[in-house]
Amino acid sequence: MGTAFDRDALLEAFDRIGRAAAQAGTKLQIAVYGGSALMLASNFRFATEDVDVSKLEHPLPDWLASVVHEIAQENHWREDWLNDGVSFHLSSLADRAADHLEFGTFPRDATSAGLVVSVPSAEYLLALKLKAFRVLDPVRGETERLDILNLMHVVGISTVDDAIGLLGRYFPMSAASAEKRRFLLKNISREGVADAPKYPR
Structure with a gap:
């Protein structure tokens, strides 16, 4: 079991992923589900141990695999802290636009955004x-x-x-x-x- 992390730690991790994506000349768009979505967008969930996201490319692009691994090592998080296992359980009836809300772009500074994160509707x-x-x-x-x-x-x-x-x-x-x-x-x-x-x- 990995170390649980809070909202600030996850936002910092997203900043790093967004920065790495921009440096790689790409933009990654993900939807975040489960406890991590609640931790980001609610006022009643404060910690999680992993981040369930929409389907990722497999194998992960080198730039993404590298930054995800570095974040895990530095924070003592599970190696699979960013995973798309939830994609199997998503609904085919859910609409990408109507049933999701854009949460934010990363990094959260004036540099180019390389990551766009959305969360499901309540x-x-x-x-x-x-x-x-x-x-x-x-x-x-x-x-x-x-x-x-x-x-x-x-x-x-x-x-x-x-x-x-x-x-x-x-x-x-x-x-x-x-x-x-x-x-x-x-x-x-x-x-x-x-x-x-x-x-x-």
């Missing part, structure tokens, strides 16, 4: 969380529970039926067999939810 991110529904995970369950409840508050969903309806917009098959999710949502503890969750902040 609705799409909630649907992804509901599809995975890892609230019983012994390690991440508590964090996942709070992510789901805070996103439900942001989106304005208060009932189990509405939550499953949102899931169905992006993942119809998961919503069609959602008995376990319905049961867990109905009985989920509401403790610890942020007073005024925001996404994006």
Whole structure:
């Protein structure tokens, strides 16, 4: 398990990737999902151990592989801290424009931008969380529970039926067999939810 990192550390890493991309004469565009998206764009998630992004070129271009490795080594992060494993779980019904928001360009200075980062909309991110529904995970369950409840508050969903309806917009098959999710949502503890969750902040 790697060292967890916070928002400032991730932004600095994106600055370095953006600078390296510009020096390589290219511009990388990625969408960031999961806890890292929440850490960047919400006011209720503060740490993560990896960054789930949209599909990357494989093998990684030399310039990207090099800077990602250097960042991992210097910060004691996992070697795969930047990975596209989540791409397998994304919805084919999600629209690149309508269901994503541009978060920012990097580096965050006056030099040429080499990295453009977007995050999913609150609705799409909630649907992804509901599809995975890892609230019983012994390690991440508590964090996942709070992510789901805070996103439900942001989106304005208060009932189990509405939550499953949102899931169905992006993942119809998961919503069609959602008995376990319905049961867990109905009985989920509401403790610890942020007073005024925001996404994006």
